[in-house]
Amino acid sequence: MTEFPTEPPSASIPERAGDTTPESPWPLRVLSENLKRYFERAPEAWIEGQLIEANIRGGHAYLTMRDLDVEYSLSLTVWSSVLRGLDAKPEVGSRVVARVKPSFWLKNGRLSMNALDLKPVGIGDLMVRLEKLRQALFDEGLFAPERKKKLPFLPQRIGLITGRDSDAEKDVLRNAALRWPGVTFEVRHTAVQGVNAVAQVIAALKELDAHPDVDVIVIARGGGSFEDLFPFSDEQLVRAVSAANTPVVSAIGHEADRPILDDVADLRASTPTDAAKRIVPDFLEETSRINHARDRMELALTRFLEREARSLESLRTRPVMAAPEGMVNVRREDVERLTARSYSAVTHRLRRDTDAITHLRTQVRALSPQKTLDRGYSVVQRAEDLSIVRHPEDAPSGASLLIRLAGGKITAVSEGEPAHGN
Template sequence: MAETPERKVIAPTAAETSPDNPWPLQLLSQKLKAHIEKAPPAWVEAQVIELNQRANVSYLTLRDIDAEVSLSVTIWGSVLSRLEAPLERGSRVVAQLKPDFWLKTGRLSMQGQDIRPVGLGDLLARIEQLRQALAAEGLFDARRKKPLPLLPHRIGLITGRNSDAMKDVVRNASLRWPAVEFEIREVAVQGVNAVTAVIGALAELDADPRVDLIVIARGGGSLEDLLPFSHESLVRAVSAAQTPVVSAIGHEADRPLLDEVADLRASTPTDAAKRIVPDVGEELRRVDQARTQLNRRIHDLLDRETERLAYLRSRPVLANPAMMLSTKYDDVSALTGRARTAVRTQVGRHADQLTHLQAQVRALSPQKTLDRGYAVVQLEDSSIVRLPEQVHTGSPLRIRVAGGTFTATASSGEKPSGAIETLERTDTTAKESA
């Protein structure tokens, strides 16, 4: 009896397979299909970049709004028939996708179970919501705005490749100020790469110390085309830039958020060129006006000072400077004469007083009394005889008269007549006066 070959035991998991015990390809495909079918459907937002309709099925290519990522989607005609308007290439949509694995060929595809266009109202509502959130953070505060340089030497320009906006800015700015220089970065200004490209160019120009001002310009467009300029990442990048930024998107109906955060908003690229550099012709006219006013004021000042000098020179003290010295000389001479007169008067008055006093002194002196015939009698001890009792008979006496002195001897001590008393009184008066 023939032996039956042993039956292989299939590995329960992929990790347990080996070269000696592999899985059949069918088993791997079945397990992949079972795993993928467990994934729930997901809603995504994207942009339709390709649309191929065939009978009852359509093939779409969706691309991410902010990144270079795309995905093929298969959608049945019954799903598209529910839309109010036909789906077009470039439309922004939200779609419910579920992965599907085709077992026979091993192909993975995405099945669109539902799809809805994102209307302008929805986009505007999202932008307005983001506007309020960023405003609450203070990103749009006027105090954060940086002043533009009066005369930028080099201007950084971020714009589309070979765009009319670039030509408008460069041409009008150069006409106004021919010496201005530009550092141009031509990047995508719409589509999925616009945000990344503009932020990269902004960072490069902001890091260049030669760039005094940055202009982000685009020549208008639809709301969908301008969505990158309301992207939160771009708004925050402009807010963080150290170099002043000018927004020149050229869309008056719906202002992108870039206009709110920029240090200056220009209505169009041409308007930006007029506002970032002065007009050389106008500045030259202002210089001429300032020079004319300065010359006029200088001439007026010189005329006033000339008149003032003429007036000062006409004054007597400047017309004849010696007059001031003559006047002072006369004043000094008059004062000198008055001083000498006063001195002589005082000397004469005091001399008269001195003569009068000398006469009084002489009239009252003992010598004058002697000159009138009186005498002074002294005893031997030089004491003056005032009373008769002081003199005894035979006492030597010394007698002073006007012409001199002589001696005598007392012959009697009797009191004589009143002559002696008169002499005594006179002598006493003379001594007191002396």
């Protein structure tokens, strides 16, 4: 204690606790009176918890209240004047809210907590709280379908959180083994009701979520009262399940029970037995499906082979397949016919063109200067420039001439134009 106000001290008594020394201490009454005044200034407070002790002696009630989530407890005193005004007497195990105020007794230095009012928390009140919490978590998006993780078809190992030697544990293990004999479990036993349930379930959940071989986690509990199942609507547990990386299956109570855990879990099973059916496939059913699929594949393959065999047989019986050279013979005849036509056309064209060339050669030869010379004509050219002499004046007297005859050439000298009459 450091800053308690005190009554006006005497000259020899320190004013503050921090001023006291071994040589100048406070009298005990000063500390006690300061503590009493301090606690009397504390305001009243409403608290909630579960009664774990309730003793009524001399008209007064002496209670012990424990927190709903952790191992904290508090002693309460209900004086007879308050106790007489209560609607119901306090009972061990009941959930209550109390209006309390601390009180300090000077004679023995004891701090006590007086309950000025005490009310049981009814199921209706709990349900209202639960629905408010459910709506708040829904608005936050913790129940959204896209957050749900898909369960593996055949988990390698299943994590199971349940009560020790509980019917829920037996139902899950037995029914899962009946469906798939090779299934293996990693079981964690926890409290499934009461003040320790939430903390233990959360611890087991985190442990299994970190296990490398666990592919799915089942939280299972059998049926019970609304209060018994209330831990599975605890906000801390709901948020822990939402944050888990491993898919979580909720199997709490019966079909009609609906704790908030069902809404946040990746899969809600109506009962622990239903959970066993949902997390592993049925061996016989899967074997039957495989056999059925194999039969269908065999039938489809047989039909396919039969259809293809018929197609091959149909192809083999066609004329083209019975005598494949027939198509070649037809084409060969076509080629021979076309070859003959081509040869005939080319031969005819050659003959016609040969005749035309012969005719032209004859014409050319008939018109050639050589033919004229052969008929006795000659061509006279001047020797100096080989120009043809067409008129007498083209060859004056003394001009050298070249005369081309049919049989060769001769030279001559022009004597000029002869006299008229000679």
